[in-house]
Amino acid sequence: MKKSMIISTVALMSAALSMSAFAQATATQNVTLAVNTVYKIATSGNPGPLTITDGTAGVDALSSVSDNSTAYSITQNFGNTVKITAHMDAALSAGYTLSLNLASTKGSSTGTVDISNATSGSAVDVVTNIQRGADAGQAIGYTFSATASAGTLASTTKTVTLTLTN
Numbered sequence: 001m002k003k004s005m006i007i008s009t010v011a012l013m014s015a016a017l018s019m020s021a022f023a024q025a026t027a028t029q030n031v032t033l034a035v036n037t038v039y040k041i042a043t044s045g046n047p048g049p050l051t052i053t054d055g056t057a058g059v060d061a062l063s064s065v066s067d068n069s070t071a072y073s074i075t076q077n078f079g080n081t082v083k084i085t086a087h088m089d090a091a092l093s094a095g096y097t098l099s100l101n102l103a104s105t106k107g108s109s110t111g112t113v114d115i116s117n118a119t120s121g122s123a124v125d126v127v128t129n130i131q132r133g134a135d136a137g138q139a140i141g142y143t144f145s146a147t148a149s150a151g152t153l154a155s156t157t158k159t160v161t162l163t164l165t166n
Contacts, residue, residue, distance in 0.1 A: 040075045041084070041164040043140065049155070050098075050144035064145035072102065072162060073136040079166045082130045083107070085123035089159040092116040095150020099143040100160065102126045106135040112143065115160065123163065130164075 047067035055062035076082050084107075086100050101112040107130030118124045146153065 035077065037078045038075055039078055039082075039164050040073075041162055042073050043162065044071045044073075044137075046070065047140070047142050050142060051155075052144065052146050055148060060147045060149055062146050062148055064143050066141060066143045068139055068141045070140045071137045072140055073134070073138065074106075074130065074164055075134045076130065076164060077132050080132070081107070081128075082164060082166045083125055084127040084130070085163045085165060086113070086115050086126045087118040087120050087123035087161055087163075088115060089119070089161075091119055092158070093150065093153075095147045096153060097143075097145045098158070098160075099145075100126055101139075101141040101143075102162075103139040103141075104130065104135055105138065106130050106133055112141070120161070123161075126162070 047070050050065045050067060052062050052065055072084075074084070084102060086102075088098070092098060097114055097116045099112045100115050102109055104127045107127045109127050110125055113124050113126050115124060
């Protein structure tokens with residue numbers, strides 16, 4: 001009888017252990033997900049001074065100067081295509097020309113664009129048809145030119161605004 005009691009006790013303990021090994025509890029949660037509109041544009045800094053110091057005798061157009069040392073990056077998830085526009089805080093006087101060229105791997109660069117008279121109410125397109133996603137480290141090129149008949153121009157700072165828009 002002792003043997004059968006021991007065997008019964010071992011069998012009961014074994015069954016209890018197996019049942020607790022299979023016991024489990026669960027909980028559930030609802031997680032709400034969303035992605036808001038992301039429109040970001042940034043530049044790597046400011047170009048160096050654009051100072052005209054030379055020209056050719058007998059030619060009214062002075063030697064232009066350029067700077068390609070800066071870059072821009074964008075990220076957008078809003079529209080199928082967006083664009084970048086450019087304008088300055090104030091137009092340049094006649095005889096002075098500031099041109100801008102933005103490279104792009106996600107859109108279509110409009111090439112070198114004169115922004116001399118582009119102000120906030122008359123911004124010009126510089127990159128169009130930009131697809132969703134990101135475009136990083138794209139070159140910005142500035143070219144400044146002047147005519148001799150325009151005269152000298154004291155050092156002045158212009159603010160160029162690049163706007164990512166649909």
